[in-house]
Amino acid sequence: MKIFSSKPSQVGKENLPDVTCAYCHQKGNVDMHIFYRYYHLFGIPMFPHRRGGAIMCHNCKHVTNAKLFPIDLKERYLEIKSKYKAPWWHYFGSVSITILVVSFLSIRIFAYGTITLNKFLSSIKPNVIYKYSLSKKKYTFWKIARVNKDSVYYFPSNYQFSGTPPKEIDFSAEDFFDSTERLYLKSEFKTDFEASKIKKYK
Template sequence: MIFYGTKSTAIKNGLIRNVTCPHCQTNTEMNYTVFGRYAHIYWIPFFPIGKQQILECNHCKSTYELKNLREVIKQKFYKEQEQNPIKTPITHFTFLIIIGLGIAFAFFSSLKSDSDSTAFSENPKVGDVFFETTSTGKYSTSRVTKVTKDSVFVLVNNMEIEQKSSIDKINIDSNFTTAKGRYSRKQIIDFYKEGKTIYKIQRK
């Protein structure tokens, strides 16, 4: 169940002078508070959805929304805002910021993984794991057990899986038993560049 809704917080307080209160007809000052409204998901601010201005007469303590006051009071309020602009707090974008950071992290992690795999394909070591597309169109892994000048020997995972995203479920020690394989160093570089047979190399 997703919890969502709207809330508001005070983002600015101020004062306008020399105005006539609609209720007590006194020439006085009015304190104002600007509330920033925002949508939230699980009580985390998602994005701002507007502002509300509440003014209070210093004499009779009557309160009003700015939109319900006379034009002369509105103009004084707007003039005061020109001199001291209201800024939407960055915290009202918290959920969007979290999403943005998550996307950025995933993007740069992917770039680093690609960079690491390229380096590993050119200089394989014992213990490296090759993530592969099998001849049946499924996914599996193999683990490097020996590296020579020209060849790379692997222990083949006995299991295959249909979803690439679930390959970690079968990449466990008990699935590497007796099946063995061999690549030339050139094959590993070529296969990784093509991205078909070997699409990722992981080094612990």
């Protein structure tokens, strides 16, 4: 079997009671067969690509390809052909591959997000400084005071800035951070991190 090639499959068959066989001259034994060629990869159908047809006589077994049909038969062929679509299984391989790839990527993205989040949450330690977004392009700093199981205490800064923070900031300056601890739940931290509102700064 070829790795990738196409093969025909019959999608429809109709008897033509009024047609006389051009070879054995018997009437009513001629059937029209409609085929769909589909591409397959290692025998797994990927997608359909072309419809075709032929007539076959049961009596003398003679087959005539649609390309050789006389004009009146060609019209009937076009009419019959339009009734038959490719079956779902002709798409089986390509649909399965798409589902697999999408699932795989979703799992990877989800796992990556979880790792990043866990890394972020475990990095919350006393004295670590975070850049906190107050509104669009307006920021301040938070310094972590202490960390509990589900909550974090921090010292907010009175300092606020827009855009990029200045290079030299004296975080150790007196009054840079408020001396009163504020409570923040880790779940809030998580939400803010996911919304890119909070980032580790130093």
